[in-house]
Amino acid sequence: MPASPLLLTSTALRRIETDAAATLPPGTLMDRAARSAAARIATSWPSGAVVVLCGPGNNGGDGLVLARMLHEAGRHVKVWALPASDAGRPEDAQRAWDALPAGLLQSGEPVWPVGNAGTEGAGGAGGFGQVESAAGGFGENDSAAGDPGLRSEALSAALRDAASAAEIDTDAGAALDATAGDVTPTEVTADDVTADDVTAADLAGDVASREPVERGDTVSTDLLADRSDADLLADPSDSNSLFAEGDPADDLSNEPLSTGTLFDAPLLDQGRITDGLLLDGDVPRGVIVDALFGIGLTRPLDAQAQAWITWANAQPVARLAIDVxxxxxxxxxxxxxxxxxxxxxxxxxxxxxxxxxxxxSDVAGTIEVDDLQLAAFVDASAEAGLGAGLGAGLGVDAKADAKANADVGLEIGLNIGANAGAGDDVTAAAPSSTDLPTNDIGHLIRKADVPSLFQSRKNDTHKGSYGTLAVLAGAPGMTGAALLASRAALLTGAGKIFVALADTPPLSLPCDPMHPELMVRDAAGVLDAADALGVDTWVAGCGLGTDDAAKGWLTRVLQERPDANVVLDADALTLLGGDQVMQAAFRQRKGIKVLTPHPLEASRLLGSDTHAVQADRIAAACAIAARYGAWVVLKGSGTIVCSPSGAWRINTSGNPGLATAGTGDVLSGMLGALLAQGLLPEEAVAGGVWLHGAAADRLVEQGIGPIGLSASEVAQAARWIRNQG
Ligand SMILES: NC(=O)C1=CN([C@@H]2O[C@H](COP(=O)(O)OP(=O)(O)OC[C@H]3O[C@@H](n4cnc5c(N)ncnc54)[C@H](O)[C@@H]3O)[C@@H](O)[C@H]2O)[C@@H](O)CC1
Ligand SMILES: Nc1ncnc2c1ncn2[C@@H]1O[C@H](COP(=O)(O)OP(=O)(O)O)[C@@H](O)[C@H]1O
Ligand SMILES: [K+]
Structure with a gap:
């Protein structure tokens, strides 16, 4: 399922939520959100435990409803919830809290449910859920765990009574399920068996056979019967310990295993223990649901939330984040x-x-979008954004995009509909209008959004058809920067390229031996002849330097030939940020203007600091675009492209292989080349950024990176991608 290309800020989302909620019965959206998550879990983690961490707001409410739904479906669910804020829970979340079935909520710090990674099937009745409830929970939270000796007796009796081949099923509904024997859930009741017992039994099976034991595996009861209670069960001196001293399993760790610590790294490294006691190769089953905070996170996390997050991140199971x-x-x-x-x-x-x-992109993992059947609202928002200028500058059909999103959402909605409850019978009335501020809606940049990168060339063309580019760059000692940008322009298809070296004759490099197609001259020489040469696009700044000479050349670029396109990078940005004469000249230019700052350069353009830029990259890119009247490419992970009118997009391609010197030079050369070839700015800028990242992605696929990926290779990979179509 492709991700929605539409991006909404929390302001836009809250507006939609409010509008939609006003037309729907209370709790409908939370219900839909929870049902969506439940469907996702049923698909991706059909078995295994589900630990739901819930926060104080509606994100936590989503988690609480989800936990109830999963429990009702027979899943093995544990909930840990942060305390409500002083103001109490929001209405929907409070309703979810009140409806949470008894026994699901755990106290203390979260632990992975030991001894059971149960699955659906029992519907909660007569199953392990009851055992949990009676015992007050598993593991360290098991305050009513009882006397280990008693548990030992009960379990041993159960095991001995089992027929020769018994299935140890740690699943819900069957604490011990003897397929060929006498042990049934009714015989092994909450009073007799605790989770610790089952844990011990499973581990004992493993120890006895030295083979991994999975839930549902058949284990010889002979082996189990051969082992004494002391071997099988907790050391009576330590109610949390699962092994008596000298037990072979103890060899796996220097410390006795205790409930809640089954994911000890040494054990995992040996591939011995996964999924809360279940030994399942390298693929633990179960999932932690993160419903702590969503779009309402407004301040630093407190110590408890931090500790829970640290715990969740340390568990070798999947983590499904709800919303964010x-x-x-x-x-x-x-x-x-x-x-x-x-x-x-x-x-x-x-x-x-x-x-x-x-x-x-580092913390979200795989992203899926469910519009909660609010496509009409999203559509209207996008339309309002379009009316306010959004998308117009990008040449993006935002309405069509929103429709596509709606279709995606509806598709998900229909899937969900198969499990639908009462709330989903209600269709929200379509909104009449919304008027979101322009920069609360943006788009992703994907390959499909930049088709003109792949348009075939007409036969009846010549080198003049693909533009004449000049690259003002490469002061002594930085010649490579000029070559990187110029070669990238060549490989991206520019018709003619002049390298205007930031130097005076005689040049130390009269020609690029690798690419003699590039016409290398001194900066003043190219500037003097720019009219005659027909330069229609300038790329300026890569290794240009910031001395007076550089300043003079750049001022000429900005003041002369106002119809030419300019792409400013690196030192040109530093110079521009500090010179009001240049800024005035820049603003007055009629050609397409592109600024490609990294965060430090962006801060110079804004007179702020890098921290402020990175704290809100979209706002920073939009601010630069507005101040300079230019297209802005704010580089870094998730490069932001912003049009002069404030329409922003986030690139989806690229990887940390690009974090190496010279890749920015390559990008500016590519952008210049695409403008020189006459692509519309929205496709040249967004397309160049996407192509640059996609080239790096291809190199990584080929094993040429991320480590050691070099800037020159990016240009070559970009050429390949463009020609593949
Ligand atoms: N309202 C709606 O219509 C819907 C909301 N939904 C869910 O609700 C979420 C937004 O809910 P909320 O607005 O309640 O926001 P959150 O649940 O994200 O968190 C806000 C709550 O956390 C507190 N908080 C914020 N930062 C904190 C911190 N650092 N430490 C401790 N407490 C902190 C706030 O005071 C507030 O109580 C969405 O992300 C989504 O998951 C979904 O159910 C869909 C529908
Ligand atoms: N971690 C990353 N993930 C994705 N892209 C990155 C990452 N690090 C750097 N890049 C990209 O690499 C390029 C680096 O440009 P820049 O910092 O100007 O380098 P240089 O000046 O050395 O050429 C930019 O296009 C940037 O977006
Ligand atoms: K979350």
């Missing part, structure tokens, strides 16, 4: 020190910018 990984700002992609490292994020109503820029 907790600790991540859904608008900006800024992550707190403690942030859920999700393997999957299921996000609601629309995709969020913070999932795609800065730390977002």
């Amino acid at each position: 990984p907790s600790g991540l700002n859904g608008d900006t992609g800024a992550a707190q020190d403690a942030c859920v490292q999700a393997t999957h994020t299921l996000t609601f109503i629309a995709d969020k910018p913070g999932l795609h820029t800065r730390a977002g």
